[in-house]
Amino acid sequence: xxxxxxxxxxxxxxxxxxxxxxxxxxxxxxxxxxxxxxxxxxxxxxxxxxxxxxxxxxxxxxxxxxxxxxxxxxxxxxxxxxxxxxxxxxxxxxxxxxxxxxxxxxxxxxxxxxxxxxxxxxxxxxxxxxxxxxxxxxxxxxxxxxxxxxxxxxxxxxxxxxxxxxxxxxxxxxxxxxxxxxxxxxxxxxxxxxxxxxxxxxxxxxxxxxxxxxxxxxxxxxxxxxxxxxxxxxxxxxxxxxxxxxxxxxxxxxxxxxxxxxxxxxxxxxxxxxxxxx
Amino acid sequence: xxxxxxxxxxxxxxxxxxxxxxxxxxxxxxxxxxxxxxxxxxxxxxxxxxxxxxxxxxxxxxxxxxxxxxxxxxxxxxxxxxxxxxxxxxxxxxxxxxxxxxxxxxxxxxxxxxxxx
Numbered sequence: 001x002x003x004x005x006x007x008x009x010x011x012x013x014x015x016x017x018x019x020x021x022x023x024x025x026x027x028x029x030x031x032x033x034x035x036x037x038x039x040x041x042x043x044x045x046x047x048x049x050x051x052x053x054x055x056x057x058x059x060x061x062x063x064x065x066x067x068x069x070x071x072x073x074x075x076x077x078x079x080x081x082x083x084x085x086x087x088x089x090x091x092x093x094x095x096x097x098x099x100x101x102x103x104x105x106x107x108x109x110x111x112x113x114x115x116x117x118x119x120x121x122x123x124x125x126x127x128x129x130x131x132x133x134x135x136x137x138x139x140x141x142x143x144x145x146x147x148x149x150x151x152x153x154x155x156x157x158x159x160x161x162x163x164x165x166x167x168x169x170x171x172x173x174x175x176x177x178x179x180x181x182x183x184x185x186x187x188x189x190x191x192x193x194x195x196x197x198x199x200x201x202x203x204x205x206x207x208x209x210x211x212x213x214x215x216x217x218x219x220x221x222x223x224x225x226x227x228x229x230x231x232x233x234x235x236x237x238x239x240x241x242x243x244x245x246x247x248x249x250x251x252x253x254x255x256x257x258x259x260x261x262x263x264x265x266x267x268x269x270x271x272x273x274x275x276x277x278x
Numbered sequence: 279x280x281x282x283x284x285x286x287x288x289x290x291x292x293x294x295x296x297x298x299x300x301x302x303x304x305x306x307x308x309x310x311x312x313x314x315x316x317x318x319x320x321x322x323x324x325x326x327x328x329x330x331x332x333x334x335x336x337x338x339x340x341x342x343x344x345x346x347x348x349x350x351x352x353x354x355x356x357x358x359x360x361x362x363x364x365x366x367x368x369x370x371x372x373x374x375x376x377x378x379x380x381x382x383x384x385x386x387x388x389x390x391x392x393x394x395x
Contacts, residue, residue: 077285110289112296113353116320121287125279153313157304222312257323 010144010177013098013209016064016250018273020265021227026255027054029262035269036063040252043067043091043100051094059095067091069102074133074147075120076106085140092143099209101146101179102137104130104167121156122166134174146209148179151187151216151225163194164202171207178203180248181212182238183225190223196238200245210250213239213272228257231268239275251276296352318348321362328363335376343375 017037022030024045030036031054039058046052046067059065069088072080092100105117120126138145147170149163161169167178180203188194213236215229231253242248251272255265279287293299295314301307322344326333333340347369353362370376 077281077288106288108355109285109292111354112289112292113355113357114292114296114317115324115353116317118288118291121279121284123279126284129281129284153316154305154309220312220315224316 010099010207010209010249013249016210017278018269018276019064019210019250019252020269021068021252021254021256022055022058022065023256024052026259026265027052029259029265030054031058033262033266033269035266035273038064038066038250038252040066040068040254041091041095043069043088044071046091048087048090048094064098065095066097067095067100069100070117071107072102072133072137073105073107074102074137075104075126075130076108076133077129078108080133080136082140085137089141089143092141097143099144099146099177100141101148101209103148103150104170105150117150119150119152119154119156122159122161122163123156124160127161127166127169130170131173134170134176138174138176144177144209145174146177146179148181148212149184149188151181151184151191151223153191153222153224155192162198162202163188164199167203171204176207177209178207179210179212180208180242181214182242183212183214183216183231183235183254186232186235186238187216187223187225196241200242205246208246208248210252211239211242211248212252212254214254215268226257227254230260230264231271236271236275239272243276247278248276251278293352296348298349318345321348321353324359325363325366328360329367332363332367332370332376336370339375343370343373 018035019038019040020030020033020036022039022041030039041055055065067088072084074080088100103117104120106120107114107118120130134145149167170176171178185194185196185199189196213231214225214227215231216223216225217229253268253272287302290299290302294301295310295317301310322341325344336343344366347366351365351369
């Protein structure tokens with residue numbers, strides 16, 4: 001069942017505002033861009049003993065820096081690797097972060113590393129495994145954990161729950177928070193027929209820690225969540241539909257490659273801010 | 279479905295996508311092919327970021343060469359991204375695609391890992 005302490009802790013995020021994913025390639029840009037209220041950083045890319053100076057400076061200025069993990073593989077059948085969770089916990093402690101996160105996915109199985117986030121079956125049995133893994137991770141972490149919906153190109157057969165039902169039950173059973181990635185929602189709607197309205201109806205909106213927005217591209221008969229292209233208007237439309245129902249504590253722009261000019265990034269942040277009214 | 283059964287299904291999916299294993303039931307072949315291409319492209323981008331010297335030296339051959347390497351060398355859970363990129367460079371030399379180990383310019387020696395997802 002949901003942990004009341006966890007629920008209370010989410011109140012710390014109420015005014016997170018608009019942020020951007022911190023990457024070493026754009027660290028100077030991030031520091032000087034107008035309208036950056038907070039940043040998110042990929043936890044696996046940090047060494048706690050040697051945090052990048054530009055990140056330490058942002059933290060010193062009082063900007064929240066929230067660690068985001070990509071390798072816990074919490075939806076995987078392999079047991080949770082405690083060292084990976086401990087690293088995330090150490091990064092969170094070093095950054096004094098109020099929340100940490102990863103994804104509802106798996107990245108390792110059968111001795112192979114997929115290198116990217118893979119969907120898990122939306123069955124009750126797979127949910128049981130995910131819940132057990134999340135509970136294990138939470139027992140190591142000292143901060144609330146938020147989990148994010150991924151962009152899928154394939155769907156497992158024989159789903160028993162919708163994506164929204166799956167996440168609702170996950171939050172209820174573990175007390176975890178959610179990151180809603182609206183670009184991933186758009187991708188799943190486009191690629192595997194996810195019903196966005198139904199998703200928004202089914203998830204517990206009060207459990208949203210923050211929202212991700214990213215760019216992508218139509219290619220090879222599918223929408224690819226590249227984080228290397230501009231944000232599509234359709235993705236901002238999903239953000240607006242979410243905003244119609246709730247004011248999320250924070251919204252974050254993710255850009256990982258083919259970095260545009262500072263002014264283009266500032267423009268994307270401004271467009272996001274206009275949609276959420278923050 | 280127990281944890282063991284889920285493990286087997288997830289393993290079958292990754293082996294099908296990354297190592298020409300038998301496809302798991304219930305997936306459309308074209309969907310699996312699209313996913314496999316996306317996973318190779320991701321790994322290829324990470325490798326190009328970590329060893330830009332190799333990607334530049336191979337030029338237009340890079341994509342085809344990397345995909346050939348990836349099919350025959352699925353990345354194991356114990357291989358780190360940096361090692362994977364170095365393994366590709368060694369493979370390309372062994373295949374005769376690169377004449378000699380390209381020299382990494384000093385300004386590209388710094389480790390750069392992949393971004394978020």
